[in-house]
Amino acid sequence: MRIPPSAQEIFDAGEVLPPAEMARRQLRGLNRAVRFAAANLPFYQRVFAEAGLAPEPVRSFDEYARRVPSIRKADVAGAVRAAGTGQIGIEALGGRRLSNVVMTSGTLGFNTFAFLTPSDLRGGSLLNSLRELWIVGVRPGMKVLTLSPAWHALALLDTRGLTALGAEAVIPWGTFAPRFVPNFLDAVVAHRPEHILLTAPVLRGMIEECDRREADARDVFASVRYIACAGESLSAPYRRHVIERTGIDDLFERGGSSDGMFGGGECFAHRGHHISADLHYVEVIDPVSGELLAPGRRGVPLVTNLLRGRSVYIRFNTEDVAAIVPGECPCGRTDPVIELYGRLSDSVVLEDRIVAPADIREALDTIPDFMGQPFQIEHAGPARIRIAMGVTRPWAMLSRATDAVRSALRIDATVTISENLAVGWKGQVMRGG
Amino acid sequence: MPATPAGLHQLATHAEREHDPFAGRRSAAAEPAVVIQAADGAPVYLALTREDIAATARALSSAWKTLGVAGGDTVLIYDYGASPLTLFASWCYVPHLEKGAADLLGAVPICNDGLPEFASRALHVLRYLRPGVTIVDAAHMPVFLRRVAEERARIGEWTRLLAVSPDDEAAGPREIAAWERELDLPVRLLLRSGPALFFAAQCEAGALHADPRHYRVEVAPVEGSEPVAVGEGSLCITNRFLRGTSVERYLANVEVAIERGLCSCGRSSRPFRCLA
Ligand SMILES: [Zn+2]
Numbered sequence: 001m002r003i004p005p006s007a008q009e010i011f012d013a014g015e016v017l018p019p020a021e022m023a024r025r026q027l028r029g030l031n032r033a034v035r036f037a038a039a040n041l042p043f044y045q046r047v048f049a050e051a052g053l054a055p056e057p058v059r060s061f062d063e064y065a066r067r068v069p070s071i072r073k074a075d076v077a078g079a080v081r082a083a084g085t086g087q088i089g090i091e092a093l094g095g096r097r098l099s100n101v102v103m104t105s106g107t108l109g110f111n112t113f114a115f116l117t118p119s120d121l122r123g124g125s126l127l128n129s130l131r132e133l134w135i136v137g138v139r140p141g142m143k144v145l146t147l148s149p150a151w152h153a154l155a156l157l158d159t160r161g162l163t164a165l166g167a168e169a170v171i172p173w174g175t176f177a178p179r180f181v182p183n184f185l186d187a188v189v190a191h192r193p194e195h196i197l198l199t200a201p202v203l204r205g206m207i208e209e210c211d212r213r214e215a216d217a218r219d220v221f222a223s224v225r226y227i228a229c230a231g232e233s234l235s236a237p238y239r240r241h242v243i244e245r246t247g248i249d250d251l252f253e254r255g256g257s258s259d260g261m262f263g264g265g266e267c268f269a270h271r272g273h274h275i276s277a278d279l280h281y282v283e284v285i286d287p288v289s290g291e292l293l294a295p296g297r298r299g300v301p302l303v304t305n306l307l308r309g310r311s312v313y314i315r316f317n318t319e320d321v322a323a324i325v326p327g328e329c330p331c332g333r334t335d336p337v338i339e340l341y342g343r344l345s346d347s348v349v350l351e352d353r354i355v356a357p358a359d360i361r362e363a364l365d366t367i368p369d370f371m372g373q374p375f376q377i378e379h380a381g382p383a384r385i386r387i388a389m390g391v392t393r394p395w396a397m398l399s400r401a402t403d404a405v406r407s408a409l410r411i412d413a414t415v416t417i418s419e420n421l422a423v424g425w426k427g428q429v430m431r432g433g
Numbered sequence: 434m435p436a437t438p439a440g441l442h443q444l445a446t447h448a449e450r451e452h453d454p455f456a457g458r459r460s461a462a463a464e465p466a467v468v469i470q471a472a473d474g475a476p477v478y479l480a481l482t483r484e485d486i487a488a489t490a491r492a493l494s495s496a497w498k499t500l501g502v503a504g505g506d507t508v509l510i511y512d513y514g515a516s517p518l519t520l521f522a523s524w525c526y527v528p529h530l531e532k533g534a535a536d537l538l539g540a541v542p543i544c545n546d547g548l549p550e551f552a553s554r555a556l557h558v559l560r561y562l563r564p565g566v567t568i569v570d571a572a573h574m575p576v577f578l579r580r581v582a583e584e585r586a587r588i589g590e591w592t593r594l595l596a597v598s599p600d601d602e603a604a605g606p607r608e609i610a611a612w613e614r615e616l617d618l619p620v621r622l623l624l625r626s627g628p629a630l631f632f633a634a635q636c637e638a639g640a641l642h643a644d645p646r647h648y649r650v651e652v653a654p655v656e657g658s659e660p661v662a663v664g665e666g667s668l669c670i671t672n673r674f675l676r677g678t679s680v681e682r683y684l685a686n687v688e689v690a691i692e693r694g695l696c697s698c699g700r701s702s703r704p705f706r707c708l709a
Contacts, residue, residue: 080561084561085561085562085563086558086561086562098541099523099524099525099535099536099541100523100525100541100542100543101507101541101542101543101562102543103543103545103554103558106554110557111554111557113543113561113562116525118524121525147514147515148514148515148519148520148526148527149513149514149544149546150514150519150523150525150526150544150546151514151543151544151545151546151554155514155525155526156523156525156526159525159526159527159528160525162528163528163529163530167528168465168466168467168468169466169467169468169527169528169529170467170468170478171467171468171469171470171515171520171527172470172515173470173472173473173474173513173515173516174473174513174515175513175514175515175546175547175548177548183470183474186476187470190454190476190478191454191468191478
């Protein structure tokens with residue numbers, strides 16, 4: 001793959017296709033994906049037969065949404081359970097040599113498996129990785145601090161992307177769990193990286209660790225130009241806070257779904273995730289009616305991978321809350337921008353809207369004492385929500401937080417303290433724990 | 434003059450005193466492609482060139498081969514992604530590697546990551562992917578055994594060999610026999626030392642072998658003594674392939690006995706075993 005000059009914002013021409021051309025290619029890719037699955041992949045043969053999918057190609061995205069059945073995590077997990085094996089008939093390997101198996105995030109308490117071949121890891125998935133690393137500021141020859149939690153697809157793709165970019169990688173011991181945060185901070189001090197790839201809870205922990213050590217975060221992060229975080233959405237106040245505290249040039253969010261095996265980074269405009277339209281098609285549907293939603297409207301994202309040589313997901317419902325961001329992006333890319341707001345199961349679906357974790361985070365992060373603190377949103381009435389916080393704060397402060405949520409979301413809300421929020425190994429709130 | 438043997442503690446002390454994460458072992462001439470931490474909790478790093486990364490993967494694959502990993506096998510690794518046990522297993526686990534141990538042998542790796550919380554996920558992989566060989570970091574064995582007992586899993590039906598990998602420490606024959614009894618499954622050692630990027634595997638005859646093309650192994654009979662080629666004492670490793678980092682006479686925290694004669698398995702390297 002050809003690497004562009006460092007100063008260039010766009011990685012390749014595939015990101016700036018005229019929208020009509022992009023749509024034409026996507027429709028062709030969708031028909032090809034469905035045709036391939038119907039002919040070769042037993043899992044989809046069953047799903048398509050049950051839905052009575054006719055073999056004729058679709059002529060529009062509307063028709064695609066109406067005719068092609070969607071699948072969910074539980075369908076994939078159920079197939080693994082029923083088959084007694086990780087290989088369930090979604091693996092479009094086409095006789096190619098298998099080189100890697102990864103696990104999905106296991107958000108249902110059950111990890112499924114994805115299979116990868118070198119042909120995809122040198123082809124479509126590598127291109128996806130290069131665009132994503134490029135958009136979050138990784139450039140050839142940069143010293144990048146990263147971990148390789150190699151059970152996860154993103155780690156494998158980053159590894160191949162960093163290789164292609166000729167980056168120098170610094171790999172401290174550990175994984176993205178709180179116990180390793182001091183070690184990551186030591187690694188930043190010892191090796192002076194220019195870029196860091198990590199998760200949001202670990203970044204939060206590193207800044208707190210600076211405070212514990214009474215170290216100036218600006219000194220600690222003096223060499224670092226960019227940080228890119230995966231795993232959860234970052235609020236605008238939090239991004240400003242990190243930039244202010246560490247003195248880095250920019251903080252980027254990376255997002256997607258390890259279950260649907262797609263993802264993308266934010267550009268400098270921070271409007272959402274640029275998704276490579278020639279590699280993945282993402283649509284947003286109403287979680288109740290299943291109706292295809294126009295840009296700007298919130299629903300759940302469904303992904304169809306347009307790639308082969310790996311496990312493929314067709315109309316896979318990632319069960320997150322998302323919207324396609326309307327309008328042109330100042331970065332010049334013409335591929336779709338998808339904003340992700342958190343898991344649907346962590347959100348409250350009201351009559352006329354979905355209140356997602358990112359909405360609450362955005363409001364709470366305006367108050368320093370609540371920034372980054374774990375919470376859970378609960379349904380408290382037809383148009384009412386309650387936000388249970390995992391940290392103890394004085395009453396006056398809770399009332400300030402309540403006001404912040406009410407005025408930001410224009411919703412009847414109360415912020416309270418809950419003693420029994422279960423926090424997972426990444427520091428995230430476990431729903432129903 | 435041959436180097437004075439030094440262990441991880443001395444390297445860590447040097448690293449902290451001199452503010453040098455490479456503990457004086459980095460070669461100034463070689464351009465590193467990847468820098469990795471030598472061990473959990475130690476402020477010691479290794480600088481690796483592209484050639485070093487490829488050679489480390491070859492050394493790991495040699496150990497895998499001794500364990501009987503073959504083409505078509507799935508290999509489960511229950512350890513951190515940042516551990517050398519994982520990093521050099523696949524061309525997708527560490528940057529600038531084109532063939533990992535699995536790729537060299539035609540096997541397919543899957544990593545479970547290394548938190549104790551992931552023991553049940555290791556069983557999940559065993560249940561649904563049936564790896565030919567399962568590699569578990571020795572530190573995870575207590576939690577792994579507990580999960581196996583709790584889930585009443587008969588993992589002998591899911592994998593044909595469990596390779597237990599102690600990092601810079603020993604595991605004796607009694608311990609291995611106890612694991613074999615408890616799991617009803619053949620268990621072998623995959624001894625490793627992160628600070629020396631060293632791998633040695635137990636052969637079918639029960640002896641440990643380190644590939645002599647990759648390592649010179651010696652023993653230091655008593656603390657401060659000159660290492661010798663044969664006998665009992667602390668394992669002393671010289672890594673022959675690293676260029677970015679010099680590993681000469683690294684003193685591992687493992688007591689071993691290196692035998693004079695050859696092993697009945699037919700391998701040309703001197704067999705050695707861990708002393709309990
Ligand atoms: Zn943009």
